[in-house]
Amino acid sequence: MSALVQPGVKVSELCEDGDKLLEAGELGRATCLYMSAFRTHATSTVSHMRKLEKSSLIGVISTLESWLDSYGENKPAESFNKGLAAVFLSTLCPNNLTATVFKMESLLQSGGHGCEEIFARCTALLEGKRNPPPEGFSRMVLEITRALSCLFAEPHTIKGLKLYLKAYQKNKSEIVTLVKTRQAQHLSKIVKALTVQIMHMHPSLMFDSEWAVTTKENDKLSVEATALMMEFLLAISPGNRKVQELQAVHMFLTGRFGDSAEVYSALLHHGHCQKMSESSTDKSFQDSPERRAWLLTGRAAACFSAGGRTAEACGDLGEAFEIHPATARIYFQKLFTDHGAGVAARNHLRQQAERGLHGYRERVLLRPDLRSTEGVELLDPVITKLRTLCLLEPDGGGRELRVRLADCLLLRGEHKEALSICSQLAATQSQQSYQNTVQVLCGYARLLSDDHKGALEDFQAVIEHNAPHPSSCVRALCGRGLLRMMGGLNYLTALDYVTASRLHPQEAALTVRCLVPWNCxxxxxxxxxxxxxxMLEGTGEHKSKSRSTEDSQHLQQEDQLNVMSKRDNHRSGTPAGVHSLALLLMELQPGADGPQILAADALYQLGRVEEAYRLLLSVGPTGPRAPVLARLALLQLHRGFLYDTNQ
Known part of the structure; x- marks a missing residue:
């Protein structure tokens, strides 16, 4: 079904062949031959066509109209020339609407020349100034053609966009189809114009600023019209990521927080899939760190505003600040602070961090093995949230926040970063709050960095402070005791841990489980x-070997720490001190028999026989039976139960 003219073929022969095909009912092939004849000699062909029966001529005209209106469907042949068909049609039927529209569309496709005249012509046709106004499909085509010509003629106004919306309101699905097919070449310009207009409502919330907003202040659309425009934009460009981002922002600003969060999630998921796909060669759609941080901050704002999803919001904020702090801070200001939610978001971040740290402490206390590091991964979200809070502050976070961050980093094993933060805090002479805490954290960070001398100085400074913070003092005693053990001063090590266990048993247990290296x-x-x-046996040989000048200094410090105690047997090294140490060891290794036997011996020396007896009875059957039975026999003898003693 070619429309090409073979060499040597006469116009009359083409027309005669067309007539035969027309009589046979093959209207399409006949029209192709008539077009070929028209291209060879227009006058002769038109003269021949005028002689056809009216019904036949109407059939040819209808075929030409359907070909001109077809986009992707029912095309006659690859070599079909729509321009020639339009000229042929307008020659056969002057002022034919289909041919006129095609010519106007061709002018717009060639660069928008004569768009003012096209706009005027479309308006005249739609208003029916000369002929009756068109209806149905022809009217819709005229409406979108007029809208496009107006968009080209007046790009800085919303007149053309209003014409699109007016047509879209009346026939939504048909207008979308026509725009996507007949105006596919200009679709990017239409999308850009719509996007710019919607961005004009809240330009600062969009990530890209490449599309400058130039609409006049008095030429804005209403909220309802903006919603309709957003709907139209999504319909004609459903897969456009920038349009989807605009949709997420628009939903957030119109109070549809849940829907906004879902759109943000889809965008983030798509970006993640693009990043993970190694076969993807299109890098233009892969999210940059800045864009991903913006998307995460946007989803956080939507989740936070939706209510009941603060945990998700805090997680997204933390991830955003990890990826690109500068971008996250900018959009936190725009999406949270400027909307009055900045303080509440910070409070929730702090609460989430506190809750996470509490969960970590509980997990540590439930560890079955003393050497286990189980649960340290729970600190990762805590550290992320604390970092986020610090980054939200203009000065990098207050002293209290940075102390907490350093503490969590140290617990996680990031001792170098913790030492850096603590050194900065210690260098601030104007602020002395949390001084003990900073020093003890410095001590452990230096200990883990193999700076034992510096660590000992820090621990000693905390212990010798006039009014030491109890928890910090316990940590310092445990740290100094660990250093003494490394130096072979085992007795002094025990004295430090006795004192620590009596000051705050649970803090001492947490310190051993968290801050003492697992292999120690x-x-x-x-x-x-x-x-x-x-200590219980009172063997002078062991004491004489380990006690030194440092020991005597330590005992003086013990007396200061226990100045409130009026009884001598509450000093370190006495049965009361050993009992506290045994309880600490039982806390550290619940299933071990040694600490239970030690505790029972201490209770016996304290005169608490019944408690010692009950404790020995609770020793498991897998433990050493001889030491337990011997002690039980002595206790029964002490109680006067000779029969039970023999048993």
Missing amino acids: RGLLFTVLLEQGRV
């Missing part, structure tokens, strides 16, 4: 158990 905990446990036995 087993040895520390064994040393403390042995030295507790030495």
Whole structure:
């Protein structure tokens, strides 16, 4: 079905062949031959066509109209020339609407020349000034053609966009189809114009500023019209990521927070899939760190505003500040602070961090093995939230926030970063709050960095402080005791841990489980158990070997720490002190028998026989039976139960 003219073929022969096909009912092939004849000699062909029956001529005209209106469907052939068909049609039927529209569309496609005249012509046709106004499909085509010509003629006004919306309101699906097919070449310009207009409502909330907003202040659309424009934009460009981003922002600003969060999630998921796809060669759609941080901050704002999703919001904020802090801070200001939610968001971040740290402490206390590091991964979201809070502050976070961050980093094993933060805090002479806490954190960070001398100085400064913070003092005693163990001063190690366990048993247990390196905990446990036995037995040989000038200084400090106690047997190294140490060891290793036996011996020396007896009875059957039975026999003898003693 070619419309090309073969060499040597006469116009009359083409027309005669067309007539034969027309009589046979093959209207399409006949029209192609007539077009070929028209291209060869227009006058002769038109003269021949005028002689056809009216019904036949109407059939040819209808075929030409359907071909001109077809986009992707029912095309006659690859070599079909729509321009020639339009000229042929307008020659056969002057002022034919289909041919006129095609010519106007062709002018617009060639660069928008004569758009003012096209706009005037479309308006005249639609208003029916000369002929009756068109209806149905022809009217819709005229409406979108007029809208496009107006958009080209007056790009800085919303007149053309209003014409699009007016047509879209009346026939939504048909207008969308026509725009996507007949105006596909200009679709990007239409999308840009719509996007710019919607951005004009809240330009600062969009990530890209490449599309400048130039609409006049007095030429804005209403909220309802903006919603309709957003609907139209999504319909003609459903897969456009920038349009979807605009949709998410628009939903957020119109109070549809849940829907906004879903759109943000889809965008983030798409960006993640693009990043993970190694076969993807299109890098233009892969999210940059800045864009991903913006999307995460936007979703956080939507989740936070939706209510009941603060945990998700805090997680997104933390991730955004990890990816690109500068971008996250800018959009936090725009989406949270400027909307009056900045303080509430910070409070929720702090609460989430506190809750996470509490969960970590509970997990630590439930560890079955003293050497285990189980649960440290729970600190990651806590650290992220604390970092976020610090980054939200103009000065990098207050002293209290940075102390908490350093503490969590140290617990996580990031001792270098913790030391850096603590050194900065210690160098601030104008602020002395949290001084003990900063020093003890510095001490542990230096200990883990193998700076034992610096660590000992920090621990000593906390212990010798006039009014030490209790928890910090316990940590310092545990740290100094660990250093003494490394130096072979086992008895002094035990004295430090006795004092720590009596000041704050749970804090001492947490310190051993969290801050003492895992490969030192087993040895520390064994040393403390042995030295507790030495203290109870009162063996002078062990004491004379380990006590030194440092020991005497320590005992003086012990007297200061226990100045409130009026009884001598509450000092370190006495049965009361050993009992506290044994309870600490039982807390550290609940299933071990050694600490229970040590505690029972201490209770016996304190005269608390019944408690010692009950404690020995609770020792499991897998433990060493001989030491337990011997002690039970002595206790029964002490109670006067000779029969039970023999048993």
